[in-house]
Amino acid sequence: MKEFAVELKNVVKKFGNVTAVNDVSLKIPDGEFFSLLESSGCGKTTTLRLIGGFELPTDGEVFIQGETQGYKPPFWRTVNTVFQNYALFPHMNVFQNVAFGLQMQKIPKPEIEKRVNETLEMVHLPKMGSRKPNQLSGGQQQRVALTRALINHPKSCCWMNRWALLTLN
Secondary structure: OOOOOOEEEEEEEEOOOOEEEEEEEEEOOOOOOOOOOOOOOOHHHHHHHHHHHOOOOOOEEEEEEEOOOOOOHHHHOOOOEEOOOOOOOOOOOOHHHHHHHHHHHHOOOOHHHHHHHHHHHHHHOOOOOOOHHHHHHHHHHHHHHHHHHHHHOOOEEOOOOOOOOEOOO
């Protein structure tokens, strides 16, 4: 059986009497860029929140790389999410924001420094590490949020503001 980066099987999400996601099934292969396009209120964001673990399905199942996600919280899933407002920590500088996930994984400090510097270079922000988010342009904040998600080497990354999912090999 072919393994997909992300697979939803008959996923339903209800909030009280409101059905936000109704029997959604989809398969997203590795390396694909997948977009959800539909009118407001149709369940796009809820679907991405289900994949990311920020919501749990009322029914159905979410799989990442063929592994059922069950009740796994977001920090145990091999996906990262970039939110519409970027969700940068305002009290931390750029370096600290990008390093946060690695610190939570207890990666050694020299490795964190190396990876943060490499990823900031990759997104053309090598000299911005000491700045706070409010000292950056909107585009720079977006790149910091993306860098913070990608530095953890996720298998998938969700962009909540574009309702898109990028699966990474």
